[in-house]
Amino acid sequence: MTQRIAIIGAGITGTLTAIGLAQQGFRVDLIERNCEAVTEASLYNEGKIHLGFLYAHDQTWETPRLMIEGARTFGPIVRRLTGFDVNTILSTPFFYGVHRESLVTADAFTSHLSRCTSTFNEVVQAEGGAYVDGNRAITARVCERDEWENLFDPEIFSDFFATSERAVDPQRLAPHLRAALAAEELIQWWPSTSVEQVCPNGDGSWTLKGSGGELIAAGKYDLVINAAWSDLVRLDEQIGLESLTEWSYRYKLANRVHRSVSTTDLLSVTIVLGAFGDLVNFGDQGGIFVSWYPHGRLIFTESVDLPDWNVAEHEHARESAYEKSRIAWEEMSPQFRALHVINDPVDVRGGIILASGRLDVDDPNSALHSRVQVGITRSGTYFSVNTGKYTLAPLMAQNVISQVKSMLV
Ligand SMILES: Cc1cc2nc3c(=O)[nH]c(=O)nc-3n(C[C@H](O)[C@H](O)[C@H](O)COP(=O)(O)OP(=O)(O)OC[C@H]3O[C@@H](n4cnc5c(N)ncnc54)[C@H](O)[C@@H]3O)c2cc1C
Known part of the structure; x- marks a missing residue:
């Protein structure tokens, strides 16, 4: 042509x-x-290949629906275009912890997870596709307290859920x-x-x-x-x-601790719902992704001229933000604390995120709760x-x- x-x-x-x-x-x-x-x-x-779980505050429910569409097509499209199967580079499955200052209650989150799983499973049955792990059905269940109380501080979290969501x-x-x-x-x-x-x-x-x-x-x-x-x-x-019409750009750190972790060393976890963060266990070849939003979100701007924050000039600010994020997680998670990642090498770079709206994620009215x-x-x-x-x-x-x-x- x-x-x-x-x-x-x-x-x-x-x-x-x-x-x-x-x-x-x-x-x-x-x-x-x-x-x-x-x-x-x-x-x-x-x-994270979202199944809609994180978008529990989108009243229209359009965001979970869109994420489910992306999630059931991600693996098949990447394989068709590149020949590569993402199933070989997945994190361990995500747990979701409900923070005691969450914007959604544990009951509301339970219903939301149930709606996401049944929607994904119905859409895949009707229209095909599969999740990145190759499965055509996803799951989410509430955890018994004794499954998590020694891993995460019960004074900070009220409930935990085990899901089949993963990150590539x-x-x-x-x-x-x-x-x-x-x-x-x-x-x-x-x-x-x-x-x-x-x-x-x-x-x-x-x-x-x-x-x-x-x-x-x-x-x-x-x-x-x-x-x-x-x-x-x-x-x-x-x-x-x-x-x-209204946008914001955020620069957020994607700290990666270079260390070989087994699947049982650390749960991959996302804390809902608000300005919290995630730990992701990428296994013996990928290490650990560590993010804590209050420290890791370094820029929030409407400007369209963005500096490159991954350059050496900002290294000190990035390292200090990572240190605070690591300490925040060590205070919340005895399991993470036990890994003593303090001496492990860390890549403290991040990326720019474009989104609609100008309120940050801890505001219930923030457009960041919707990504449609x-x-x-x-x-x-x-x-x-x-x-x-x-x-x-x-x-x-x-x-x-x-x-x-x-x-x-
Ligand atoms: C810390 C962090 C965590 C995230 N976590 C998740 C997650 O768990 N799950 C999820 O679904 N999404 C997540 N995202 C969002 C996700 O990373 C992005 O949506 C996605 O990578 C965007 O891909 P892209 O190709 O559109 O953009 P980019 O990856 O930004 O690619 C754009 C490219 O354009 C180039 N470019 C820009 N301007 C010019 C120019 N003028 N001339 C030439 N080249 C130019 C850039 O150099 C870049 O290579 C996260 C983002 C960040 C930063």
């Missing part, structure tokens, strides 16, 4: 979209400001995404190339420019896909596309893809691919 397509941003979304379009016979230029693909939020995230290790998926990208001959790869301006040519085509106004990559394109996430809003604004203002917005042959969550990236990529196909074929 002769049309020239540019994709801006090689995170998981841009990468899978490029691979899928190339496999359909399209010639694609994938343009990335870093020297390698999958280096920002798609590398520094927790990798984003740091171990990244090399497979890069390898699949390199194998596609129809993808031209433009690393270390930052798109500063997107300019309409007036005939439906687009020109991409760098910081000095110079043409970048092939210069002129028939179709542009903005998959730049941390730069999405700025680029969309240039062409008058309002992909979000995501997806594809279009202006002519310009597509903007707000991934929303890692969970949704393969689904978003698949949707863009089919929209582009129906437009260009």
Whole structure:
């Protein structure tokens, strides 16, 4: 096919979209400001493939429904596009702890989990797909107190639930995404190339420019896909596309303790509901993901010009935030405390999160309790893809691919 397509941003979304379009016979230029693909939020995230459990405060229930759609298609789409089975890089199953200051009660959370599990299981029965562990049914149950009271402080938590939710290790998926990208001959790869301006040519085509106004990559394109996430809003604004009316950008740490852990050393756990955090056991090859939101959320801004917080200049602030997060978890969890991770090497980098709304997660009215203002917005042959969550990236990529196909074929 002769049309020239540019994709801006090689995170998981841009990468899978490029691979899928190339496999359909399209010639694609994938343009990335870093020297390698999958280096920002798609590398520094927790990798939880959400089943909707965390979105217990979305009164419309649209977010759990959307997450379930992403969760049942994540594994199958990644396998079809890259040949890789994510089943081999999973965390242990998640437990959910209800904090005594939670925005939802344990009773309400029990009903919510039950609705999520039955919805997932019904949708998979009716429409196919499977969870990332290959199962076509998911589970969630309340734990007896003696299952958890020695692992987590009962003065801080009221209840625990055991679920079959998992995380896909984003740091171990990244090399497979890069390898699949390199194998596609129809993808031209433009690393270390930052798109500063997107300019309409007036005939439906687009020109991409760098910081000095110079043409970048092939210069002129028939179709542009903005998959730049941390730069999405700025680029969309240039062409008058309002992909979000009210947004915020957050920089959040994805601390990764490098240490071999067995499946029984540590429970993977998410604390609900509010400004809390997670521990994720990625096993003997992945180590432990540690996040505690009050310390790990370092930036909350409406600005569209975001500094790179993973650079050396901010290392001290990141390390100090990790130390506070580690101590917070050690105070809450005797199981985590017993691991003595204080001497283990830690990667204290993180990523930018784009979301709608401007209230933080501890506010019951925060739009962060809903993630449905995501997806594809279009202006002519310009597509903007707000991934929303890692969970949704393969689904978003698949949707863009089919929209582009129906437009260009
Ligand atoms: C700490 C943390 C924890 C998270 N946990 C989870 C979780 O457990 N589950 C979940 O579902 N989601 C989670 N997320 C969200 C998830 O990481 C993102 O939704 C997802 O990775 C976004 O993928 P993306 O490809 O759209 O964006 P990115 O990964 O941000 O990729 C965008 C790419 O565009 C490039 N780029 C940007 N601007 C330009 C430009 N002007 N020119 C050229 N290139 C450009 C960037 O360098 C980057 O490589 C988390 C995020 C963070 C930060």
